Amino acid sequence: MMFGFELNMSYVLIVPVVAGAMGFALALVWWERRILGFWQDRLGPNRVGPFGILQALADMIKLMFKDDWLPPFGDRFFFVLAPIVVAGSMLLAYVVVPFSPGWVIADSNIAILWFLAMSSLAVYGVLLAGLASNNKYSLLGGLRAAAQMVTYEVFMGLSLLGVVIHAGTFSLSGIVEAQAEGLWFCIPQALGLVIFFIAGLAESHRLPFDLPEAEHELTAGFHTEYSGMKFGVIMAGEYVAMILTSCLTVLLFFGGWLGTPEGWGLDWVHPIVWFGVKVAVVINFFILLRAAIPRPRYDQLMARGWKILLPLSLVNILATGAIRLATV
Amino acid sequence: MLSQIRTLWTVLSHTFKRNETVQYPEEMPYQAPRYRGRIILTRDPDGEERCVACNLCAVACPVDCIALQKTEREEDGRWYPEFFRINFSRCIMCGMCEEACPTYAIQLTPDFELCEYERSNMVYEKEHLLIQGTGKYPDYSFWQVAGKTIEGKGKGEAQQEQSPSDPRSNLP
Numbered sequence: 001m002m003f004g005f006e007l008n009m010s011y012v013l014i015v016p017v018v019a020g021a022m023g024f025a026l027a028l029v030w031w032e033r034r035i036l037g038f039w040q041d042r043l044g045p046n047r048v049g050p051f052g053i054l055q056a057l058a059d060m061i062k063l064m065f066k067d068d069w070l071p072p073f074g075d076r077f078f079f080v081l082a083p084i085v086v087a088g089s090m091l092l093a094y095v096v097v098p099f100s101p102g103w104v105i106a107d108s109n110i111a112i113l114w115f116l117a118m119s120s121l122a123v124y125g126v127l128l129a130g131l132a133s134n135n136k137y138s139l140l141g142g143l144r145a146a147a148q149m150v151t152y153e154v155f156m157g158l159s160l161l162g163v164v165i166h167a168g169t170f171s172l173s174g175i176v177e178a179q180a181e182g183l184w185f186c187i188p189q190a191l192g193l194v195i196f197f198i199a200g201l202a203e204s205h206r207l208p209f210d211l212p213e214a215e216h217e218l219t220a221g222f223h224t225e226y227s228g229m230k231f232g233v234i235m236a237g238e239y240v241a242m243i244l245t246s247c248l249t250v251l252l253f254f255g256g257w258l259g260t261p262e263g264w265g266l267d268w269v270h271p272i273v274w275f276g277v278k279v280a281v282v283i284n285f286f287i288l289l290r291a292a293i294p295r296p297r298y299d300q301l302m303a304r305g306w307k308i309l310l311p312l313s314l315v316n317i318l319a320t321g322a323i324r325l326a327t328v
Numbered sequence: 329m330l331s332q333i334r335t336l337w338t339v340l341s342h343t344f345k346r347n348e349t350v351q352y353p354e355e356m357p358y359q360a361p362r363y364r365g366r367i368i369l370t371r372d373p374d375g376e377e378r379c380v381a382c383n384l385c386a387v388a389c390p391v392d393c394i395a396l397q398k399t400e401r402e403e404d405g406r407w408y409p410e411f412f413r414i415n416f417s418r419c420i421m422c423g424m425c426e427e428a429c430p431t432y433a434i435q436l437t438p439d440f441e442l443c444e445y446e447r448s449n450m451v452y453e454k455e456h457l458l459i460q461g462t463g464k465y466p467d468y469s470f471w472q473v474a475g476k477t478i479e480g481k482g483k484g485e486a487q488q489e490q491s492p493s494d495p496r497s498n499l500p
Contacts, residue, residue, distance in 0.1 A: 039342045043349040292339040293332055 013105045017094050025239035030056040032287050039291045060232065068228035071133060078132035083230045086125030087237035090244055093118035097247050098173045100257045100272040111172040112164065115248060116157050119203050122241065123149040126205070126212060129234070130222035141221025144298060145212035148202055151305040152209075155313040156199035162192040162320040163252050172248075176256035186253040191316045193253045195309055200245035202301075204238060207290035211298055246282040247275075254278050359438035361464075364421045366439040367414055369454065370432065370463035377458065378433035378470055381409040385425035385434050393418035394425060404479030406471065412457060416442055417450040431470035435463040 030045060030053055037044025046052040070076055096111035098104035108114055123146060130142015163185050164170060167178035179185055186193050202209040213221035220226075223234050250256060255278075257271030296304070350357050359365075372378050381398035399410040425434045444450050462468070471478055472487050484491030 035343075038347065039339050041342060041345055041347045041349075043347055043351070288336060288340060292335045 013103065017097075017105060018091060021091060021094055021240050021243060022236060024243055025236045026056045026060065027053070028239045028243065028283065029059065029235070032290075035284065035287055036291050039288070063229055063232040066228040068230060069225075071135070071225045074134040074225060075132040078128045079225075080230070082125050082129035082132060083226070083233040083237065084125075085128065086122055087233045087240060089118045089121035089125065090237050090240045092121075093244050094240075094247075096172060097244070097251070098176065098256065099247075099275055100270070101173070103272065104173065107171065107173050109169065109171045109174075112160055112170045112175075112252075115244075116153070116160075119156070119241075119244075120149075120153055122203075122237070123153070125234075125237070126222050129226070130212075133222070133225040135225055137218045137220070137224045138222050141212045141214070141218050141224070144214075145205065145222055148205070148209065148211060148301060148305075151302060152199040152202035152309075155195055155305070155310045156203060158310070158313040158317060159192045159195035159199060160252065161317050162189045165317070165320045165324050172251050172256075176251055176258065179255045180258055184253065184255040184258070189253060189316075189320070191312060192320075193249070195313050195316065196252070197249060198309060200249065201286070201289065202305075204241035204245050206238075206242060206286060208293040208295055209301065210295060211301060214295065242283065242286055243279070246279045246286065249282050250275065250278040254282075359440070361438065363438035363440070364423045364426075364436040366416070366437050366442055367419065367425065367452075367457065368435055368437055368459050368463065369412060369457045370435055370459060370461065370465075372469040372471070373462060373467060374469065375460075376406070376471075377408050378431045379409050379412065380407040380431055380433070380470065381412075382407075382430060384428040384430065388424040388428035390422060390424060391418045391420055405476075406478050409454065412454040414452045414457060415450065416452060417447055432463070432465045432468050433470075437463075 033055070034044035034046070034052065044052070045055040048054040048058050070079060093115050095105045096108050096114045098107065126145040126149070127142050130138045130140075130145065133139070163175060166185060166188060167175040169175060169178070175185075205212050211221075212218075213223070215221070218224070223231060226234060257275040259269055259271065259274040260266045370378050379396075381396055383396065383398070386392070386394040386396060393415040394413070395415075396412040397410040398407055400407055421436065421440075423436050426436050429435075442450070471481065475483075475486055475489060477483055
């Protein structure tokens with residue numbers, strides 16, 4: 001087939017995957033505020049509905065009824081296009097994510113490359129948003145986003161190559177199955193995991209690396225001029241990206257849907273549950289980083305990227321390759 | 329690097345800490361008895377108004393939110409305010425009026441919930457301010473301490489007061 005996709009139960013899964021990703025992104029907005037509250041000895045939103053879970057719904061209603069303002073000084077076409085690119089590219093990346101054996105829209109043999117391509121496309125969304133707003137804060141935010149995401153993309157790809165060398169495939173299902181035989185790749189590829197996670201953090205511009213937004217310096221950075229549901233779509237895209245990065249981390253390094261070894265009496269647990277639990281842990285770690293780690297300066301961010309993480313990921317590939325050659 | 333990991337651990341450990349939030353309308357915060365909130369006018373142990381309309385509170389008030397007018401009661405000569413008005417939209421709850429008051433009449437209470445939909449409702453008249461009790465000083469009765477003559481208490485009959493001396497006599 002074209003691009004090496006094999007469509008199995010694909011079309012049936014598209015709607016639940018998109019709805020699930022958006023729904024979890026929505027719920028995550030509430031959960032993040034709630035857990036941040038707990039970590040700061042507060043309660044967080046607890047008024048709307050049980051435990052405040054309907055807060056997400058209330059926020060969405062608010063966003064929908066807000067004035068959807070187009071800046072008259074901006075570039076209207078790209079201004080409207082940008083949120084679609086941000087959210088669309090991230091949703092497209094879910095095409096290759098296997099949630100459970102066979103539960104995948106397209107079990108591609110180039111799944112990792114597809115994910116990397118889509119996360120590079122998301123840069124355009126942020127960049128266009130910054131540029132089309134025609135506003136100095138937005139422009140600076142877009143500028144930072146472009147440099148940051150291009151930088152961190154370089155070794156995001158490189159850090160995954162260690163896993164690919166171990167598994168011998170670009171297919172995500174193949175990588176998970178390769179982990180069933182031996183250790184999960186978080187042990188042999190610990191360095192790759194750290195680098196991938198940092199890069200994923202920078203790619204989804206989540207809080208320690210939210211320099212494109214940097215509300216203390218740039219108001220709201222690249223989405224300063226956005227309001228109403230366009231802002232909502234950008235936010236949703238960000239949370240979808242966070243879930244995606246968590247899914248990828250779990251699939252590549254923590255054995256995806258694999259549970260405990262056989263004989264522990266937990267074989268009756270459905271693989272999707274293992275996957276969900278692992279993803280939830282990684283997402284909470286994302287939020288913990290937001291709660292605990294301050295934002296680096298911009299030059300520190302770039303210097304750490306190029307001078308430390310890039311050489312480290314290259315060393316990782318070299319070492320993994322050498323070990324692989326020596327043992328096989 | 330190590331400090332960042334320690335930070336992560338510290339923040340994570342707060343998952344199990346008690347949170348500081350007081351869920352206000354359902355859960356009232358503790359108000360100290362001397363909290364400075366809504367102002368009241370109290371009565372002495374006999375049930376009469378303590379306020380003698382001396383105007384010291386109005387003078388002490390830094391935002392001029394107190395207005396009153398003195399008048400005298402015909403039957404016993406006690407002074408009392410004809411009207412007593414506090415504009416709570418101006419009041420800053422500083423408590424200067426309470427400090428200035430020589431008769432413990434004006435007192436601040438721990439009640440701080442003073443919201444109104446109309447600003448004019450923030451102006452309290454005497455009937456709104458006056459309470460039935462004595463407030464913080466249950467035994468104090470100004471007219472029984474002060475030297476001024478009123479009906480039923482002549483010169484030298486107040487508490488801790490000596491009867492007036494006769495200037496024409498040499499006797500001690």
